Every structure is written in structure tokens, then in C-alpha cells.
Amino acid sequence: MSSLAMLVLGVISCAPAEPPIGPANETDKPPSPIMAMAPSLLDDERIAAALAKTEWVGRIHTDAMRELVARRKELMRGPGTPHERACRAVYQLVLKYAPQFDQAAGIARSEAKRREAVEAVVRSNERCAGSAAMSVFGAPAGTMPSASMLAMDDSVTGAFEPYVAAIESGVQSTDGSPSAVSSVVSGVLSGAAGIPTADLELVAGVGSVAIASSEEWSAVQGSGGFEGCNPEVCGYEMSVFSRGSVRRGPLAVIAAADAVGGIAGLYIAWVSGVREGSALINITAMSAAAASAMMFISFFL
Numbered sequence: 572m573s574s575l576a577m578l579v580l581g582v583i584s585c586a587p588a589e590p591p592i593g594p595a596n597e598t599d600k601p602p603s604p605i606m607a608m609a610p611s612l613l614d615d616e617r618i619a620a621a622l623a624k625t626e627w628v629g630r631i632h633t634d635a636m637r638e639l640v641a642r643r644k645e646l647m648r649g650p651g652t653p654h655e656r657a658c659r660a661v662y663q664l665v666l667k668y669a670p671q672f673d674q675a676a677g678i679a680r681s682e683a684k685r686r687e688a689v690e691a692v693v694r695s696n697e698r699c700a701g702s703a704a705m706s707v708f709g710a711p712a713g714t715m716p717s718a719s720m721l722a723m724d725d726s727v728t729g730a731f732e733p734y735v736a737a738i739e740s741g742v743q744s745t746d747g748s749p750s751a752v753s754s755v756v757s758g759v760l761s762g763a764a765g766i767p768t769a770d771l772e773l774v775a776g777v778g779s780v781a782i783a784s785s786e787e788w789s790a791v792q793g794s795g796g797f798e799g800c801n802p803e804v805c806g807y808e809m810s811v812f813s814r815g816s817v818r819r820g821p822l823a824v825i826a827a828a829d830a831v832g833g834i835a836g837l838y839i840a841w842v843s844g845v846r847e848g849s850a851l852i853n854i855t856a857m858s859a860a861a862a863s864a865m866m867f868i869s870f871f872l
Contacts, residue, residue: 612757615764617771622760625776627675628856629783632829635668635860636787639867640796646868653872658699661864665689665857672860676853692836692857696865727846731770734763735777739834742781747826752785769848776852777834780859784829788822797821800870825866832862 612618639646646660647653666689673685680688693699741755756778763774791797797805797820805821836858840851 612760617768618760618764618775621768621772621775622779625772625779625852627779628776628852628859629779629781631668631671631675632780632856632860632863633783633787634671635664636784636791636863636867638667639664639864640791643868643871654698657865657868657872658693658696660868661696661699661861662689662693664864665692665861668860669857672853672856676849676856678849678853689857689861692854692861695836695839695858696832696861698865698869726769727773727841727848727851728767728770729841730766731763731773732841734759734766734770734774735834735837737762738774738777738781739830742785742830743827745823745826746820747785747788747822747824749782749785749789752826753782756782772848773837773851773855776855777830777837780833780856781826781830784859784863785822785826788825788829792820792822797870801872804872805870821870825863825870828866829859829863832866833859835862 612622643660646663647656649656649659651659666686669685669689673680737759738756741759742752745751745755760774760778763771766774800821805824833855837851837855840854845851845854
């Protein structure tokens with residue numbers, strides 16, 4: 572098992588999920604990603620149940636990104652290079668929301684293990700993998716705290732893989748708009764209706780964060796939140812054979828980064844042998860939050 576999967580999921584137990592911690596002000600709650608789904612999907616009881624069980628992934632992700640947008644400059648204060656400060660900011664943000672991710676997934680672990688888990692997720696980002704960036708966590712490069720893995724219930728079969736891959740490629744091919752991303756996720760979920768429940772819930776969780784990301788970053792773009800971003804980071808040229816070169820904007824870039832980042836964390840855990848559904852959704856949620864935060868901060872470096 573990889574260091575990332577062991578640290579993110581090490582020494583944890585799965586307990587009955589309690590209601591997730593939410594914003595103190597009910598009016599500040601982000602809309603549920605379920606509302607963006609094709610209405611026909613909700614007629615399928617299994618899909619509707621999977622979406623309801625995993626809607627917290629997108630909701631907590633949105634809360635974290637709203638805080639990031641509001642506090643980006645504050646989180647970036649302190650010593651170090653811009654990339655070192657970015658890694659530290661992402662770590663601080665994900666660590667703050669990690670208890671909510673754990674509680675919603677029904678995962679119980681010590682504060683020390685939670686810190687190790689978040690650190691492992693942030694270190695897995697290529698921008699934070701170097702020795703200088705790793706030092707912002709107070710540990711020498713190349714060292715990882717030891718962790719042991721509790722036996723996990725083999726509840727996820729692997730049937731989720733082609734559907735999660737379809738969400739990843741589908742979101743990357745869109746302009747990042749909520750309608751386009753929701754269409755991709757709805758189509759994939761419709762095709763996944765017959766797979767085992769634990770796998771279906773994992774696909775629904777990935778879809779939840781993809782839709783929530785698109786909706787929140789679309790709102791940020793509409794309010795001018797991307798103004799001043801570095802064009803070399805927040806936009807790129809995509810070759811389209813019939814139309815030549817097309818420039819994609821920051822919404823497309825960051826929506827794709829969220830989906831790819833969350834799925835990357837999921838696959839690292841999966842190939843390392845993790846099979847318990849709530850643990851896989853938990854690492855997907857934290858990985859997507861870290862990838863999203865890093866991408867947004869990188870827009871302004």
C-alpha cells in the first residue's frame with residue numbers, strides 16, 4: 572500500500588455517519604448538487620439514494636472554496652517562496668475542513684492521524700512534492716510518519732472505474748459550465764445505474780464534487796473573481812482539428828483540475844488496496860479540495 576493511502580486512511584475506523592457540520596447560517600448553505608441532475612435520474616431509486624448519501628462531498632467542497640476565495644491573500648501570508656506558501660495555505664484550508672469530511676463519511680480517527688492524512692494529500696500534489704515545499708509541514712523531505720492499516724470491508728468491487736474515468740474525460744472536454752458538467756455527470760450516472768451500490772455511491776460522490784465545483788467557480792467567474800489571474804495558468808490553448816486553436820478560460824481549467832485531482836486521490840487509494848467505500852469517498856473529497864485550492868492559488872502566483 573502506498574504512503575499516501577496509508578496516511579490518509581491509516582488507523583481509522585468506520586462509524587455510523589453523523590450529520591455533517593454545516594454553515595452556522597442556514598442561508599449560506601450551497602445548493603445541493605442533486606438539484607443539477609437530470610430529473611429522470613431521480614426516478615431511479617438507487618441513483619437517487621446514492622446521490623443523497625454523497626451530496627455532502629460537493630457541499631463541503633463548496634464551503635471550503637468559498638472560504639479560500641475570501642481569505643486567499645490572508646492564507647498566503649508568511650515566509651517562504653510563493654509555492655511554499657501556496658502548499659502551506661492549501662494544507663491549512665484542507666485541514667480545517669477535514670473533520671467535516673471525516674464526519675460526513677463516518678470515519679473516526681485521531682487529530683494526529685487526520686493531520687497526517689491531510690499532509691499526505693497535499694504532498695501528493697506535484698507542486699508540493701519537492702523538498703522545500705515539504706519542509707513547510709515541519710518534516711524533513713522523504714520522511715513519512717509510520718501508520719498501520721486496519722482491515723477494511725471489501726465493499727467496492729471496481730465496477731466504478733470506467734464511469735469515474737468517463738466523468739474525468741467528460742469534464743475535461745467541457746467549458747466547465749454547470750450545464751455542461753451536469754450533463755456529463757447525469758449521462759454517466761444513468762449508464763452506471765446497474766453497478767453494485769458501493770460502486771454507484773463512489774461514482775455519485777465524484778459527480779457531486781464535479782458539479783459543485785463547476786457551480787461555485789462559475790459564480791466566482793461571474794463576480795469577477797478570476798480577474799488578474801496569470802493567463803499562462805488560468806487559460807491554455809487546445810487544438811481542435813476542425814476549428815484550429817481554441818483558448819479555454821479559467822472556469823474550464825479549474826473545473827477540470829477539481830475532477831482530475833479528486834479522481835487521482837481515489838485511484839491512488841484504490842490501487843493500493845483500499846476497498847471500503849466511505850474511505851474512498853473521503854480521500855476523493857479531500858484530494859479534490861486540495862487540487863482545487865492549489866489551482867485557484869496558482870492562478871495568482
